[in-house]
Amino acid sequence: MTKKILLSVFxxxxxxxxxxxxxxxxxxxxxxxxEMKDLGMKIFxxxxxxxxxxxxxxxxxxxxxxxxxxxxxxxxxxxxxxHCGFGQIQAHSTVQNDLLSNGFWxxxxxxxxxxxxxxxxxxxxxxxxSNQILEGTDNLTEPELSKKIGTNIEIYKNSQKIEPYQSISxxxxxxxxxxxxxxxxxxxxxxxxxAPPQSIGKxxxxxxxxxxxxxxxxxxxxxxxxxxxxxxxxxxxxxxPYVPKHYLPVSxxxxxxNDFTFVFGFxxxxxxxxxxxxxxxxxxxxxxxxxxxxxxxLKTLDEKMRTDDATRIQYSAxxxxxxxxxxxxxxEVEGLKKSNAxxxxxxxxxxxxxxxxxxxxxxDQLNKLYNDQAPFAxxxxxxTETLRNAETLMLSNLYYNYITSxxxxxxxxxxxxxxxxxxxxxxxxxxxxxDAKVTAKLLALYxxxxxxxxLPAGFEKFKNETQNIQxxxxxxxxxxxxxxxxxxxxxxxxxxxxxFSNQDKLIKTLKKDPVYQLFVSxxxxxxxxxxxxxxxxxxxxxALQKTFMAQQMATDKDRKFFPDANSTLRVTYxxxxxxxxxxxxxxxxxxxxxxxxxxxxxxDYEFDVPKKxxxxxxxxxxxxxxxxxxxxxVGFTATNHTTGGNSGSPALDANGNLVGLNFDRxxxxxxxxxxxxxRFSRNIMVDTKYILFIIDKYADSKWLxxxxxxxx
Numbered sequence: 001m002t003k004k005i006l007l008s009v010f011x012x013x014x015x016x017x018x019x020x021x022x023x024x025x026x027x028x029x030x031x032x033x034x035e036m037k038d039l040g041m042k043i044f045x046x047x048x049x050x051x052x053x054x055x056x057x058x059x060x061x062x063x064x065x066x067x068x069x070x071x072x073x074x075x076x077x078x079x080x081x082x083h084c085g086f087g088q089i090q091a092h093s094t095v096q097n098d099l100l101s102n103g104f105w106x107x108x109x110x111x112x113x114x115x116x117x118x119x120x121x122x123x124x125x126x127x128x129x130s131n132q133i134l135e136g137t138d139n140l141t142e143p144e145l146s147k148k149i150g151t152n153i154e155i156y157k158n159s160q161k162i163e164p165y166q167s168i169s170x171x172x173x174x175x176x177x178x179x180x181x182x183x184x185x186x187x188x189x190x191x192x193x194x195a196p197p198q199s200i201g202k203x204x205x206x207x208x209x210x211x212x213x214x215x216x217x218x219x220x221x222x223x224x225x226x227x228x229x230x231x232x233x234x235x236x237x238x239x240x241p242y243v244p245k246h247y248l249p250v251s252x253x254x255x256x257x258n259d260f261t262f263v264f265g266f267x268x269x270x271x272x273x274x275x276x277x278x279x280x281x282x283x284x285x286x287x288x289x290x291x292x293x294x295x296x297x298l299k300t301l302d303e304k305m306r307t308d309d310a311t312r313i314q315y316s317a318x319x320x321x322x323x324x325x326x327x328x329x330x331x332e333v334e335g336l337k338k339s340n341a342x343x344x345x346x347x348x349x350x351x352x353x354x355x356x357x358x359x360x361x362x363x364d365q366l367n368k369l370y371n372d373q374a375p376f377a378x379x380x381x382x383x384t385e386t387l388r389n390a391e392t393l394m395l396s397n398l399y400y401n402y403i404t405s406x407x408x409x410x411x412x413x414x415x416x417x418x419x420x421x422x423x424x425x426x427x428x429x430x431x432x433x434x435d436a437k438v439t440a441k442l443l444a445l446y447x448x449x450x451x452x453x454x455l456p457a458g459f460e461k462f463k464n465e466t467q468n469i470q471x472x473x474x475x476x477x478x479x480x481x482x483x484x485x486x487x488x489x490x491x492x493x494x495x496x497x498x499x500f501s502n503q504d505k506l507i508k509t510l511k512k513d514p515v516y517q518l519f520v521s522x523x524x525x526x527x528x529x530x531x532x533x534x535x536x537x538x539x540x541x542x543a544l545q546k547t548f549m550a551q552q553m554a555t556d557k558d559r560k561f562f563p564d565a566n567s568t569l570r571v572t573y574x575x576x577x578x579x580x581x582x583x584x585x586x587x588x589x590x591x592x593x594x595x596x597x598x599x600x601x602x603x604d605y606e607f608d609v610p611k612k613x614x615x616x617x618x619x620x621x622x623x624x625x626x627x628x629x630x631x632x633x634v635g636f637t638a639t640n641h642t643t644g645g646n647s648g649s650p651a652l653d654a655n656g657n658l659v660g661l662n663f664d665r666x667x668x669x670x671x672x673x674x675x676x677x678x679r680f681s682r683n684i685m686v687d688t689k690y691i692l693f694i695i696d697k698y699a700d701s702k703w704l705x706x707x708x709x710x711x712x
Contacts, residue, residue, distance in 0.1 A: 023641035023676030024562050025267050025570040027173075027180065028057060029126045032560070036573055040260030042654040048264070048571060051125040056656055057569065058245035060264050060649075061120040061224075064190075068265035068649040069120060069222070072250055072658060073707035076224040076242035077193065078120070079691070080648035081663045082201030083320060085220035088115045089195050090317050095310060103197035105699045112191035112223055114235050120190055120224060123569045124166065124183040132156050133170060133179040142539055149176075156181065165232040173563035174553065175273075175546040182568060187242065189225035189235045194701060196220075196694050197610060198316075203596065205606035206323045210331055210667040212579075212587055214635045214684050215596045218663040219691050221704065248650055251657035251711040252689050254627045255576050255636055257589050262573035263640045263662050263683065265649025267565035270673045273549055275363055276345035277370045279674055283336045285374065286381050287329040289449070293385035294326035296445055300438045304431075306605070314429045322389060325644075328670050335671030335680060338581075344675070356555040362548050369541050376534035379454045383526050386446045390439040391430060395481050396519035398423065399510050406507060420496045427493040432484050436476035440468035454529050456521040479515040567645055574639030581668035581680050589638070592631040593617055593690070616697055624712070625693035634690045636660060637682040643673050651685045657711045660685030 026032070028049035036045070049057045063069035067084035071077065082089075092113055093099040106112045133152045140148055153170045160168055162183060169182045195201060200217040208214055224242035227233035271278075301319050305312045336342070353360045387393050402419055405411035444465035447455065462468055476482045483493025487509045490498035500506060510516050553561050562570075578589040597617055601607040616622075620630075627633045642649070642662055651660035662685050665672065669681035692710075696702050 021678060022559065023272065023572070023672060023678075023681065024560075025270065025565050025572050025641055025643075026562050027126065028264070028569055028571050029128075031571060036260075036262070039573065039575065040258075040654050041262070041573070043656050047656060048262075049126070054245040056246060056248070056264060056652070057123060059248045060569070061122055061187075062266045062567075062569075063120055063222075063648055064118050065121075066268075066645065067647045068645065068662075070264075070648075070650040070658065071224070071242075071244045071247045073247055073704075073709075074243060075707055076226075076244060077247075077704065077707055078190070078222040078224055079650075079658075079661060080220060080222065081661065082195060082198070082216075082218045082220045083663070084648045085192065085195060085222065086202075086320065087317050088113075088118060088192055088222075089220065090313070091115070092192065093313060095313065098313065099195065100198050100313060100316060103195055103200070103699070104192065105194045105701045106192075107701075108703070109223075109241065112193050114189070114191050115222075116235065118188075118190040118222075120187050122185040122187075124185055126183075126569070127181045128178065129156055129170065129181045130178045142543060153179075171566055171568050173566070174561070175542070175549040175564075177546060177550050177553070178563070180568070185232060187224050187226060187232045189233060189239050191223050191225060192220070193223050194221040194695065194699060194704065196699070199608045199610055200613065200694060200698070202320075203607070203609075204599065206320075206327070207606050209323065210327050210664060210670060212635075212637060212666045212682065212684060213591045213595060214664065215591055215593075215599060216635065216663070216686070217690055217694050218686055219661050219694075221695075247709070248652070248656075248658040249709040249711045250688050250692065251653055251659045252624060252692065253653075253657075253659075253711065255590065255633070255659065255687070257576055257578065259576040260573070260654045261576055261638045261640060261651055261659065262571055263642055263646060263649045263651050264571050265569070265642075265646045265662065266567050267570050267572075267643045268567050268645030270565040270643055272564055272674065272676065273552060273561075274345075274545075274674065275366045275370075275548065276342050276349060277367045279336065279345055280342045281370055281374060281377065282674065283333055283342065285378050287333050289378055289381040290385050291326060291329050291333075292449065293382065293389055293442060293445060294322055296441045297389040297438050298323055298326060300441055301434070304434050311431060311434065312605075314431060315434075318429065327667070331667040331670035332673065333671075335668055335677070336675060338668070339671060339675055339677040339680065341671060341675035341677075352552065352555050356551060359548070359551050359555065362544060362551060366541065366544055366548065369537055369544065373534060373537040373541070375451065376530045376537065379450060379526070379530040380534050382446055382450055383454075383522070383530070386442050387522075390442045391426075391435045392432070392439045392476065392479075392482060392515055393519050393522070395423075395426070395430075396516050397523070398426075399481060399516060400519065400523065403507050403510060406503065416500070420500060423492065424496050427483060427496075430483075430493065432476055432482035432493070433473070436473045436482070437469055439476075440472035441465055443472070444468050454525065456525040459521075475514040475518065479513050480509055481513055481515045565643055565645065572641045572646075574641070576636060576638045577682070578637065579666065579668070579680060579682050581666070587637070587666075589636050590627075590633050590687075591635045592627075592629060592633055593622075593693075594631050596634065610698075613698055621697060622693065623697055625689040625697070627689065632690055632693050633687040635684055635686055637666060637684055639678060639681065640683045641672060641676055641681065642683040646683070651683075659688055661688070661691065 031045040033045040059071040063080050069078045069080035072079050157168045167184050203216045225239040226242040443462040447462040480487045483491045488502045492499045578587045580586045599607050600609045622632050625632050646662050649662040653659045664684040666682040672681040696705050
């Protein structure tokens, strides 16, 4: 076993650098230029990130707080994923004008659609500020440590001179061993320019999600607008297209295996430095619990969405969101097993202990804490996922927080207005009857999977799913929370202002509401029997993980450490590459339009293909967008280390030209959030040739292509 593990870790393909044995999500001010150039990069690190003059970072933004996007024209044209812009496309859709199904293409700037609340963030500068933030924290423990760090962060932020439209965010790295300050500029007028129909932008839908080979044109286009001074401004008809400091040239050169590529974006969260015991708990307990809950929710939603168009439109974005991590967790479990993640962690810990015996004490303590936490962590997984996926219970939680805030004197008019706005948006895409069925099934799962000591009194009655469906439907009908009953002469789902007109009566009615009482019984029991223990043990684990991280960095001098992803700007780099994830299975690095037609199923909601796209293929009307095979390339894979948040990130070539749009990972490698393995870990990108082909040939929107700088 030892020899096999060592071989899997150290006998890697020659094209992999040592750093990529562990992946890499590098802070852009700390790039290893030599290593990148050895892999084939032609530009310099300062061309990627330079706070003093225009660089590639000036073309990369965080899109709406979750995804990444990039500027591809001198007029602020923005490219991101279809699934990143999905909520905005859905918001502009109706049954009569279904942009999800038909796509949308503005014919000129006047036709671009505003999206209230959508923002993009530029990173203006990054500075390490560890000394300032950690000053005076020696020998402090929680909660004094967090309090002191918080004070130091505020002192630092207040000491910095920034523009009125800028902000500073200080982020912890390496589990609190280092801190970095980010200067951010936020633009607030973002307009929808174009999106292919979901039969292109979401082709393959849930079946192909996280899967390679992939044939999805997962892109959409927006534009940043600014005031006439080119500075951030609230939406106004008088605003003008933003003029960027830098925009990305778009390459339509052919790609070859082992070409250098790098991805620049905002990866969300990874946990690469956990101890073996933590990885084992995730693989065997936590992920399976999350998967089980979402299994039930997705199957119930799917039954209704397949037979009712209004429900399909109403729930499409939510369904995609739930399905995304459900499938990811399934792949993660399989990948952790296949890559021998736990065994490799045990081996690595052994090598650390051989160099520094003090680490054994840390590992032993972590093992005990994780085992002590296990029953509470499992309940936490089932409880939080049930609340997240049973919308009726999630609504109850919102009202619970509202009542608590009112009674504590913390709810002012501004807070109430914000809540009403959120509820109005929520009810717009909420089907009470459908969710009663989802809730009933999830309560049955919760009752059957949760240890008795974590269940409210009498909760055993929910173990029978069939009986639940009838009883929860009755409760739902009699609830004001579901909008099926009225308060103050109005339904919360139809006239929120009138329903809120008498606050005292609203709160009294809510407290008697059967759905609310069900939620409160679950919440009170969880908060009494599981949450304090889970949280207390997690605090101890976090403190020890900080020690363990510092020990790893101090002991393993040969390893290059990057901080775990935390939604801050990062660079990851690698090579265009296929893979062989299973015995006798070998994947090419490139897919083509022919593959779209091979998967085509007429009328199918996942694999239908627009007639015009079929006609373009049959006529071989590919313009400048075919490659050396004579076909249009659709997607490709590389060894870049990506995760959620990298959706929409630009994939760039050795010269810094845009060659693809990151949108997914290969299912066999989704464990890379925890254990990157260069044999299986591949990111998936839409080829720029396919993006331009769809814009130009399919959408007849060459005016957008004409804005860009095309590199041939």
